[in-house]
Amino acid sequence: KNQRADGKFNGMDGNEYAHPIATYALCEAYGMTLNPNVKAAAEKALVPIIKGQHPTGGWTYKMNPNPEANGKYRDDTSFMGWCAQALKAANLARIQADGLEKAMKLAVKGFKANAHPSGGFGYTSPGTGGLTSVGCLGMQLLGASNESEVKKALDVIGTWTPTFSQYAPVAAEMKNIKKEDVKEGSSAFATAKSRLAPKVPEEERRFYTASPQYYFYYATQCKFHQGGRHWDNWNKAMKPRYVKAQQIEKKAIKDVKGVDRDIGWWENADSHSDRPVMDTCLTALQLMVYYRYLPTTSKEAVMVEDEIVATSLDDEDIPIDTGNL
Template identity: 50%
Template sequence: MSEHQFEDISLREPEVLDEIEELFREDNFFTRFGAMMRGFAAARDTKDYKTAIQEAQRLWAPACAILIPLVAMTVLFVMAAGQTTRQVEVAVEYITPEELPDLEEPEQPLEQPPMEFTPTDMTMVTDVAMPMITTDFASTVPDAMSAQPAAMDSVLQIKSPIVMRGVVGVTRGAGMRAKMLKTYGGNQQTEEAVMRSLRWLKKKQRADGSWPNNRVAMTGLALLTFLAHGEIPGATSPEFGETVRKAIEYLIRVQNKSSGRLTSSYAHAIATYALCEAYGMTMNPNVKEAADKAINVIINGQNPMGGWQYKLEPSDPSDTSVMGWCAQALKAAHLANAYYDTEALELCMKKTVRGFQGNYKKGGGFGYTGPAAGGLSSVGTLCMQLLGAANSTEVKDTQTLMDSWRPAFTAAQGGHAGNTQYYYYYATQAKFHSGGNRWKSWNEKMWPIYVREQKIEKKAIEDAAGVMQDIGWWENADGSTDRPVMDTCLAALQLMVYYRNLPTTQETAVKTDSGTAASLDSAVDRDDVVVDLGNL
């Protein structure tokens, strides 16, 4: 190499190095982004534009890695900031402890005339006879009661002056009983008659916790009678707590653990009603398990028209008498939250209204398995009231029909022919829920008759303090009954109507739901009735 060539290379060395450096230089993001944007501004057939397309493809992935999380976080922040907290209001009443005055004695005590009955031939409107059960359940059913260990006298007790309206049994405490007795027309004489009947039932309870003769049905009715007075297992009810505990345990023990059936027909529905109320007042998990299974039998046994009959199977027709006990059981289950599937329970209740409508007679009245205006009119009226249809035409017209009914203990005394007390168990409650003069005029004549008709045995049982007390029971003239337990329970429950439940005429007991009709239409594909489940 000549000296001249070497000098030429030396002179060009910086330029060559710059070219090499340019080949390996990596522009930063912003430089590349600026070049890309200038390339997009150039003509499409130029090299700069094509280079910009390639650069955009290379920059797309890192841009998404930054922008997508940023956008997602922004959206979440905006959504969270825009949400409002849902507030749930619960109506409560603060009860101030007060001294309750003694109830006034009536100015003229009622005399107890001798019992006189004139045998008469009566046409039976419906057969509510329940076959006697002779099976010894205690020897065939294992003692195991539940996978959830809890003593039957385990009761959820909340010591608080706050009373939540609508909870099962909230009106049945001693203080509320006295207040509601005075408000709705009860008195000391009605309460004394009730106490005598509870003591009679306690004395007649069998060792296994049941009552004769139809043991499941009568145990259910007796349990409902004690619960109506606010009696629950444990120290809260020193005189009757043990009686209630044994009754609950009996019903749980005889229930078929796999199918949930206690028996069929009336007995299952009555016992289910009692178990649901018992759970609502005790919150005992053993009771809820039994109530849930028993309610499931009723829901699955409902026919397409919305009713039930003896077998509690979907193929049965709609029997208003059986439907009455099923409807009361469903209402109690809903109040107590005793069934696991609330949606299915509410749909069943809505369909039950359809079932009663199917047996309604235009102009007023409910029949046995079809339209009529007999004694079962009271069953349809009460149950539609409890199921939220108190303002329906069916209920209003039937209330007018029942205005001609006279308070009485038997048909011979002027009561509705047939199974007078069975009909009046429903009629008394229906008139109570109607309120106003309809209830006042009925009650003024009803309670003296029931107090007078009670049979009394003096000093027959000790109370919780060891003092001997009277017992009392009733024996009516119904053709289809399980005497005397059923007779006594039906009468006692009527004398506890004052505080057993809030009247459905009160705003605290009934809440209108404007969306109920639409939900009912979609559920059963009909659009001719509005059912209010707000009070359930």
Template identity: 30%
Template sequence: MDQEEIPPEPIMEQDDLPPQMTVAPPVEGPLAKYMREYRLLNSLLVSLFILVGSFAALWNIVVYVAAAGEGNSDFSDAGAAPADQQQEKQKVVKLMQRQQKSQPKTQQQFRTTAVSDISLPDLNELDVKDLAPVVEAAAPTMAEVGSNNDQMKKAMAGIGLSLPKVMQQRCDPKKRMSRLRSGGGKEITEDAIMRGLNWLKNIQDSDGGWGDIDKTPEGNRPSYGKSSHKQAMTSMALLAFLGHCELQDSPQFGPTVQKAIDFLTSESPDELTGSANNGAYAHGIRTYALCEAYTMTKIPKLKEYAKRAAIFTIKGQNENGGWAYGFGKGPVAHTDLSVSGWCIQGLKAAALTGIPIDGLDESMDKAIEYVKRCQDQTGRFQYKTDSHGGQSGRGSLTGTGILSLQIWKNAKSEEARKGLDWIVANICDNKAQKEWKNVNVYGWYYHAQACFQATGAGGNNYWREWNKDFQQIVTKAQSEDGHWEHGYHFHGDTDIYRTAMTILMLEVYYRYMPSTKV
């Protein structure tokens, strides 16, 4: 039997094939891929975040606890006793009341013979913006300079507004520090000033003066006349406190200042004390202190003393325009620039009081002509005009001559410029002057002021050169107790004289602002 033939299966076309089933892998997003590939790194980051968060929480707890115990003070201590707090409040209230009474009802005027001749710049002219400051930083807060009491801030601001414009910067703590910084000053300078003032406070005599325990560089009592020396030293010390705007109501130095004022007003202001030479020096410095004290405190008694002292100075002027030992008259009198320099500063302070004083302008004009005649060919200034010119000037008196010109109509004079050029060439660029043992404090007191005042007359380069090493040299030489040891010998050198003058030279950054109206 034939086998039945089985036909072949038909070949199916591709389109007729049934669809095949496939299982797709799970879809993995970017985040899942990142977590899978960086598992170790992610674990480390999470651990770090937990650690930082724990530390931050612990820090907040510590800060909160510390702040709860300190109140609002930046630098607080255990606080004053209730009685002390009440006493301080009373002082502040008295200060505010006194300043309110002394606040001028109208714009303050200076009634001298020629008002236009007094250099009183506008506030917007006072910035020394193009100086190259040593430290560029914002001014510290009130708490950082010790005046963190709101009432005290307002009272100090009131004092500043009642002062001549050239003196206003010293009384607002914030402005004072701002001026220090803008002029290239450092915090070490302000610290040195405060230490020096505390030293003066601690050695004040029981009668309010200074001088009973003063010492020469050799450790001896000064041989100068006791009465004139004490008047001069008390005046110098008072000027140092006033330069920092420490007044009779100052919480820290108020009693010190008040006792000094009482001492200076315990003797007649229109007669010389002591010997002829010492008395002449002392009266010029005393006039300076009495006039500045009245300008800043407005104590009624001081007005009479300041005016009488200034009038006596004017009457004591020699015919040649200077001032002599014993305020002698005629060509044979011992007239010299050193005595004259103090009298000129005293009369300038008298002009700033606003008290009408007959003959003040004429006296100052004559004095400036005398000062110009004291300059020699090199730019230095001579001790006496009869030193026959040439090169007989003294470096220590050069700043005296320049400052005298600057504070009375002649800041831009050729004589002032020549003197400033000499200081830069022979003091600022002199390596020997970089050591305190070679520093003549008397000369530097004037040099520092002369170079700073030059900025008001476009002489910023003089201050830049002077200020390069000035602060470091002076502050480094201060003793631990706050006074300055002997440097280079100058006439009249004693611990009090030297320290007071050094404080005044460091206060140059804000004590008197340079004027552009010259």
């Protein structure tokens, strides 16, 4: 209902990050349900992504296909990460979109352009910071796992420690401060951070002033695909920390059967995340990595032969057993 004729959606954020994220969700939903109504929406949503790709392989805000005033293309690794996930999901869901395969191959070139020779990925140029995980996963999903850029990026990520709440103690110190001031760079944040820095373990300080959950959403997937001891070590550290960081409201809501259920969520004060919905999504998706990524990443994903018969008039709710979640 919110999709426009051009394939984009009403109510998006200013830079239209929501578009590739929504497209990713639609493509994955079709891959799991084969509902033709979902397929039609996904096909339309893919059009602006494919048409908005630069000849250099990347994307920028709003999927603007044009170069900057200086004639150069702004290839944004962060934005590209969501576009790559959407394209991969479409590919594995067997959605036939014009230019899809070409866009996936070209996107590898875009990520490589932002890869640092010593290992890592930058924002709109080569770098070695948190966006290393975005570039790494992007190339993994696009079939370039064996490229040197990916192997070097995994070495960089190998020094990371999965954490949730470097910002949480800072945020706790700032409960009475206006929301717009709870961000990196503000004087209030700097003051709180300086007081709390000694309490943060040394191995966690690498992301103390960044956006760990945004970076780790990608890093967790990179490690999962890498496997072996790298994934085992990451997983052993991640699970208890993330579970402990969850906030819970007991018996906050009744389920469809009238049973009282707890509500759990996560909050942090990352620079590039919103409380509490995005925080919760990024963390929950990491904790689903064990079973969630088959539709998007596995070559063994199995699709049934026929689509489910559905029309726009099918509006009945689908019953979901929440079990003990």
